[in-house]
Amino acid sequence: MLLIILTSIILLLLTLVMISLCLYISKKKMFDKEKNSSFECGFDLKSNARLPFSLHFFLITLIFLIFDVEITLILPMIFTFNMCNTYLWFFISLYFFFILLMSLYYEWIQGMLLWSY
Template structure:
């Protein structure tokens, strides 16, 4: 029974090795020369003026929900359309429930004003 899991364990060990190995080699072999200039802000050129845990508008989350609703929906609709004739009524009812839930999410987004651009 345990020999069935050996390939999975080998893949996990190899994946961890390929992922963590180069980082570990770079950490161990790289020179460490700390400097004040290296630790300074380099993205925008000036020190931050607010806390990083500031309030974000709920619109960011609504846009994320919109992405999930309308982008990932296609990932389920196309394969269903390919095998629709093989699924019969069960597949039709299951996809109808799925699309109904998507419409409910769309109405939620519409009511919260996520579709209105400023």
Template sequence: MLFMTFIFVFCLALIFLVLFVLLSFKHPFYQTQKMTAFECGFEPLSVMRSPYSARFFIIVVLFLVFDVEAALLLPIISSFMSGDSLSMCWALIFVLTILVGGLFHEWREGVLDWMSSFLSKLT
């Protein structure tokens, strides 16, 4: 029964993925028009600049992801008292492994190295 459920969920996810790919195709003309500045039909007078640093945006997204994962840890820790301790322990280890693995990956990619990118722009 568990295997059939797994196959059903896998097929359903595959169907949704195929539908997403088929329905999300858009003509390239519309994509370029959406990325231009709105100047009432005239050509833009200047190049648009980013209102904030993309590096800052990445740090904010990482903060939100790790904050949500930390908030998800609280119910797991509090449910140790009322459930099967072994399964809860495995769930906690699984979530913490994903959290720490993601942190090390971002660290290795250099996303968390804020000062080196700042200093390289100054020189």
């Protein structure tokens, strides 16, 4: 029992020494603003923080995410081809691609795919 208590105390002291050593070594200099700030997608942190965010950039990101998720839905269709009825698989995949193409057409008509105004 004494051995367990002694080992626990030694491990606790060793842990405290290592934590204090890490804190002492990794002190950041408070006067260096660039090193203390995080890099935020190319925004300059020295200027005003209330810069307008590009809504078009946000829409392009959403479109990318939507089509990326649809790609992950298309990939299992290849593996399920042999597991179900061929005609049923064909019509389900055709319907899925039809919805995908209609959504792409809708985004094109709405002008969301324009890269520059």
